[in-house]
Amino acid sequence: MTNxxxxxxxxxxxxxxxxxxxxxxxxxASLIAHRADYVSLRPTETIQLRSGRLEGSAAxxxxxxxxxxxxxxxxxxxxxxxxxxxxxxxxxxxNPLAPTAPPSISGVFQMGVGQLTPVxxxxxxxxxAADPTGAAKTCxxxxxxSVSGTVCSATLGMTAYGTQGVLCSIDxxxxxxxxxxxxxxxxxxxx
Numbered sequence: 001m002t003n004x005x006x007x008x009x010x011x012x013x014x015x016x017x018x019x020x021x022x023x024x025x026x027x028x029a030s031l032i033a034h035r036a037d038y039v040s041l042r043p044t045e046t047i048q049l050r051s052g053r054l055e056g057s058a059a060x061x062x063x064x065x066x067x068x069x070x071x072x073x074x075x076x077x078x079x080x081x082x083x084x085x086x087x088x089x090x091x092x093x094x095n096p097l098a099p100t101a102p103p104s105i106s107g108v109f110q111m112g113v114g115q116l117t118p119v120x121x122x123x124x125x126x127x128x129a130a131d132p133t134g135a136a137k138t139c140x141x142x143x144x145x146s147v148s149g150t151v152c153s154a155t156l157g158m159t160a161y162g163t164q165g166v167l168c169s170i171d172x173x174x175x176x177x178x179x180x181x182x183x184x185x186x187x188x189x190x191x
Contacts (some may be wrong), residue, residue, distance in 0.1 A: 049154040052176030054185065065115050065183040066090060067143070070174075073097045073106040074191040075127055075137055075166075082132070083123035087113035097125055105187070115181045116152065119145050119158045125190050126162070139168035139190040145182050152182035167191040 067087070071094075073079045078096035094107035113119050121143040128136030138161040145154045154177035160168045170189035178184070 011032050013059065031057060044159040046090075046155050046157045047170065047172075049156055049175055049177045049184070049186075050172070051153075052185070053178045054183070055181075062105075063115055064112050065178075065181045067111045067113055067119070067121060067184045068186070069109050069121070069143075070105045070112075070171075070185075070187040071097060071107050071109075072102070072104065072187070072189040072191075073099045073125065074102050074189060075099055075128055079125040079127055079137075079190060080129040081123060081125055082129075083121075085111050085121050085123065086119045087111040093123060099150065102191075113149075113182070115183075116147050116150060117145075118147050119143075119182075121145075121184075123146045126163075127164065128162070134163060136162035137164045138162045139166060139167035139188070141168070141170075141186070141188050143184060143186055145177060145184060147182065151179050152177055153179065154182075154184055156186060158188075171184060 001041045072173035076099050078098055081093040081095050081097065083093055088111065090112055091108060093109040097107045100106045111121060122140070124132065124138055124140035126132035126136050126138035128134065132138040140159045140161065142157040143154060145152060156170060158168045158170065158173065160166050171189065174185065174187045176185055
């Protein structure tokens with residue numbers, strides 16, 4: 001009888017393991033800080049953003065502007081966000097982000113930030129929120145806006161994680177920073 005109880009108890013505990021794994025949370029800081037600990041499909045790629053301006057787009061309030069992020073989910077399944085964002089959220093990152101077919105955009109989010117203010121905005125989308133660096137498709141993007149005098153410039157870093165073969169990219173034609181205000185528009189794709 002005792003052996004049967006032990007077996008039953010062991011089986012019950014083993015059935016809880018998937019629940020415990022789902023409860024584990026990966027925060028963006030540990031994902032970035034411990035990059036060497038995780039499997040990256042390719043090294044971080046950094047792209048200099050071109051200068052641009054949205055026609056008819058003005059600052060939301062005196063001294064502020066809006067960073068707008070468009071994300072296309074072409075994975076065929078829902079993806080889930082993680083982020084460390086600076087400023088006041090106008091729209092939070094969609095969770096989950098439903099898939100669409102190319103060339104459609106799946107979601108958008110916005111952050112209100114001070115004009116001529118250097119900022120770093122970091123976000124990722126993953127197909128596996130419980131293990132974004134394991135059995136998943138995960139793309140991490142980091143926007144770095146810098147100011148020199150009264151001129152803004154920006155770079156966008158991209159890193160792919162996971163073991164499921166992911167393609168992370170940006171739409172260069174629609175991604176830019178306004179050199180006069182630091183307003184950024186970023187269009188990213190996970191596939």
